[in-house]
Amino acid sequence: MSLVMDIWTICAVSAGALFFLAGTVGLLRFPDTLTRLHALTKVDNLGLGLITLGLLPQTSSLLLAVKLVIVWLLVQLSGAVVTQLVAGAIRQHGADG
Amino acid sequence: MSIASVFDIAVVALILAIGASTILVRTAFAAVVMFAVYGLLLSIAWVRLHAVDVALTEAAIGGGMTGLLLLGAVARSRSDDVDRVRVGYPVRLATGALCALVVAGLAIVVLHPPAAVPTLAPVVMENLPPSGLGNPVAGVLFVFRALDTLLEKVVVLLALLGVWSLAPDRAWGGTPGLQVYAKPDPPLIFLAQLLPPVGIVFGIYMCWVGAKDPGGAFQGGTVLAAMWLLVIVAGLQKAPAISRLWLRGLLIAGPMLFLAIGLAGWVFADAFLAYPEGYAKPLIVAVEATLTLSIAVALAMLAAGPPERAQQQ
Amino acid sequence: MSSLLFAASVFVLLTVALGLFAILRRSADVDRLMAVQLLGTGGVAILLLLAVASEMPPVVDVAVMLALFAAFAAVAFVRNASGVSREARGE
Numbered sequence: 348m349s350l351v352m353d354i355w356t357i358c359a360v361s362a363g364a365l366f367f368l369a370g371t372v373g374l375l376r377f378p379d380t381l382t383r384l385h386a387l388t389k390v391d392n393l394g395l396g397l398i399t400l401g402l403l404p405q406t407s408s409l410l411l412a413v414k415l416v417i418v419w420l421l422v423q424l425s426g427a428v429v430t431q432l433v434a435g436a437i438r439q440h441g442a443d444g
Numbered sequence: 445m446s447i448a449s450v451f452d453i454a455v456v457a458l459i460l461a462i463g464a465s466t467i468l469v470r471t472a473f474a475a476v477v478m479f480a481v482y483g484l485l486l487s488i489a490w491v492r493l494h495a496v497d498v499a500l501t502e503a504a505i506g507g508g509m510t511g512l513l514l515l516g517a518v519a520r521s522r523s524d525d526v527d528r529v530r531v532g533y534p535v536r537l538a539t540g541a542l543c544a545l546v547v548a549g550l551a552i553v554v555l556h557p558p559a560a561v562p563t564l565a566p567v568v569m570e571n572l573p574p575s576g577l578g579n580p581v582a583g584v585l586f587v588f589r590a591l592d593t594l595l596e597k598v599v600v601l602l603a604l605l606g607v608w609s610l611a612p613d614r615a616w617g618g619t620p621g622l623q624v625y626a627k628p629d630p631p632l633i634f635l636a637q638l639l640p641p642v643g644i645v646f647g648i649y650m651c652w653v654g655a656k657d658p659g660g661a662f663q664g665g666t667v668l669a670a671m672w673l674l675v676i677v678a679g680l681q682k683a684p685a686i687s688r689l690w691l692r693g694l695l696i697a698g699p700m701l702f703l704a705i706g707l708a709g710w711v712f713a714d715a716f717l718a719y720p721e722g723y724a725k726p727l728i729v730a731v732e733a734t735l736t737l738s739i740a741v742a743l744a745m746l747a748a749g750p751p752e753r754a755q756q757q
Numbered sequence: 758m759s760s761l762l763f764a765a766s767v768f769v770l771l772t773v774a775l776g777l778f779a780i781l782r783r784s785a786d787v788d789r790l791m792a793v794q795l796l797g798t799g800g801v802a803i804l805l806l807l808a809v810a811s812e813m814p815p816v817v818d819v820a821v822m823l824a825l826f827a828a829f830a831a832v833a834f835v836r837n838a839s840g841v842s843r844e845a846r847g848e
Contacts, residue, residue, distance in 0.1 A: 353758060356758070357761060360761070360762065360765045360806070361765070363765075363802070364765050364768045364769055364772075367768070367769050367772040367773075367799065367802065368768070368772050370772070370776070371772040371773075371775045371776040371779065374775075374776050374779040374780065374791075374795075375775070375779045380783075380785070380787065380788060383779075383788075383791070384791055384794075387776070387791055387794060387795055387798075388794065388798075391795070391798040391799060391802075392798060394769075394798075394802065395798050395801060395802045395805075398765070398769075398802050398805060398806065399805065402762075402805055402806070402809050405758065405762075405809045406809065407812070407814075408814075411814050411817065414814075414817045414818075414821070415805060415817060417821070418801060418805065418817065418820050418821050418824060421642065421821065421824045421825070422797065422798055422801055422824045424635070424638060424639070425635065425639065425797065425824060425825075425827070425828030425831075426794065426797065426798060426828075427631070428631045428632065428634060428635040428828070429793075429794055429797070429828055429831040429832070429835075430794065431629070431631040431632075432629075432631065432632060432831065432832065432835040433787070433790045433791065433794065433831070433835055435629060435835075436787050436790065436835050436838050437787050440785070440786075440787050440838070446760075447760050447763040447764050447767065448763055450767055451763055451766055451767045451770065454767055454770050454771060454774070455770065457774075458770065458773070458774045458777070461774070461777075461778075462777065465781055469781075471786055473786050473789075473834075473837060473838065474786055474789050476834075477786075477789040477790065477792060477793065477834055478789070478792070480793060480830045480834075481777070481792050481793060481796055484793075484796045484797075484800055484823060484826070484827060484830075485796065485800070487800075487819060487822070487823060488800060488803060488804065488807075491804065491807060491813075491816050491819055492807075494813075496813065496815045496816060496818075496819060499816075499819045499822075500818060500819055500822050503819060503822040503823045503826055504822055504826055507823070507826045507827065507830055508825075508826030508827075508829040508830045508833075509826075511830045511833060511834065512829075512830070512833045515833055515834065515837050518837070519837060623836060623837070624836075625836055632832065635828070635832070639825075639828065643825055646821060646825070650818070653818075657814075657815050657818075658815040658818065659815075659818065663822070667822070667825060670825065670826060670829045673829070674829060674832060677832060677833065677836060678832070
C-alpha cells in the first residue's frame with residue numbers, strides 16, 4: 348500500500364514539476380504579454396495542483412492534508428483574480444511585444 | 445554534496461540575482477516589485493535555516509507590507525518625478541563599500557566563529573516548561589525578554605505617530621490618503637469579499653498557535669492588517685478617520701494590557717513583567733490576543749499613510 | 758522519498774529562476790507584475806515540497822502566508838500600475 352502511494356507521489360510530483368517547466372518555457376517563448384500571462388497562470392496552477400495531490404499521501408496527519416488542499420484552493424482563487432487584474436492592466440498599457 | 449545543499453545554493457544565487465535586479469532596474473515601481481519578490485524569496489531562505497517564525501514574518505512584512513508602504517512612498521513623490529533623480533557616483537561607491545564592509549564582517553563571524561559558539565538556546569529550552577509554552581521563540585518574546593517586546597510595540601506606535609505627523613494641519617484627525625481602486629472590477633470585489641474571512645481565520649490561528657508552534661501575535665496581526673487593507677483598497681470599505689475613538693483604543697489596548705500585567709507582576713510575582721506561578725500561559729495568551737489586534741490596526745494605519753482629507757462630520 | 762522531493766523543489770526553484778529571468782528581460786513595468794504571480798505559485802510549491810521533505814509541518818503555514826501576501830502585493834501593485842486608482846487627496 349505504501350509502495351502504491353510512493354509511486355503515486357513520484358508520478359504526480361514529477362508531472363507537476365514538468366508542468367512548471369512548461370509554464371516557464373511558455374513565459375520565455377510566447378510572443379505576447381497576455382499569452383505569457385496565460386502560460387504562467389494556467390500551467391503553474393496545474394503544476395501546483397499536481398504537486399499537492401502528489402504530496403497528500405506523504406502527509407503524516409489529516410490536518411496537514413487538509414491544510415495542503417486549503418493552500419492549493421487559496422492559490423487558485425488568488426491566482427485567478429490576480430491574473431484578471433494584471434490582464435486588465437496590460438490591456439490598458441498596451442501589450443508589449 | 446547532498447541535494448539539500450544544491451537547493452540552498454540555488455536559493456542563495458536566486459536571492460542575490462533578484463537583489464541585484466532590484467538595484468539595477470530603471471523605474472522606482474519596478475524596484476519596489478522586485479523588492480517584494482526578494483522578500484518573498486527570503487522567506488524560503490529562512491525556512492531552510494529552520495527559522496520558521498522569521499519566515500512567516502518575512503513573507504508577511506518583507507513581501508506584502510513593505511511593498512505596499514514603498515508603493516505609497518513612490519506614489520507620493522511622483523510629483524518630483526522620482527525616476528529622474530540620479531545619485532552621484534561617489535555616493536554610490538561609498539554606499540557599496542559600506543555594504544561590502546558589513547557583509548565582510550558578517551561573513552567573518554559566520555565562517556570563523558569562536559571555538560565555543562556562545563548560545564543561550566540550551567538555557568532557554570531548560571527554563572521553558574514552567575511557563576507552559578512550547579515555542580521557544582514565544583518564550584523569549586514574552587517570558588525572558590518581555591521588556592524588549594513591550595518596548596517594540598511602543599516603538600510601532602511611535603512610528604505610526606511619526607507617519608501621522610506628516611499630515612497637513614487642516615487634515616489632522618482626518619482620513620488617510622490610501623490610494624484605492626476608483627472603479628474596482630468584479631474579480632477584485634470577489635477576491636475582497638472571499639479572501640478576508642479566510643485571512644481572518646488564518647490570522648487568529650497564527651496568534652493562537654504561536655504558543656506552541658511557529659507563529660504569534662505579530663504574524664497574526666500582519667495578516668489581519670493585510671485583509672483590512674485589501675477591503676479598503678478594493679473600495680468595499682472606507683478608511684477610518686484617525687481621530688476615531690475605537691481606532692485609538694485598539695491601538696493602545698495591546699501595549700496597555702502588556703504594561704498593566706507587567707506592573708501587576710511587581711505586586712504578585714516579585715518583578716516587573718514577571719508572571720505569578722501557574723498563570724504565565726493564560727496571561728501570555730491574553731496579551732498576545734490583544735497585541736494581535738493592536739498590531740493589526742497599527743500596521744494597517746502605517747500602510748494607509750498620513751491623513752489627507754479633513755474628517756467629514 | 759525526501760531526497761526526491763528535495764530534487765523536485767530544486768527543479769521548481771530553477772524553473773522559477775528561469776521564469777524571473779524571462780520576465781526581467783522585458784522592460785515594461787506591467788510585465789514585472791507577473792513576477793509576483795510567479796512567486797505566488799512557484800514559491801508555494803517549493804515550500805510545500807520542503808514541508809513534506811524535511812517533515813516540518815509549520816512550513817505549510819509559511820506557504821499560506823506566501824500565498825496570501827503574494828496576492829495582496831499583486832493587488833496593491835496592479836492598483837499603481839494600471840493607474841486606475843482614485844487620487845484620494847483630490848476627490
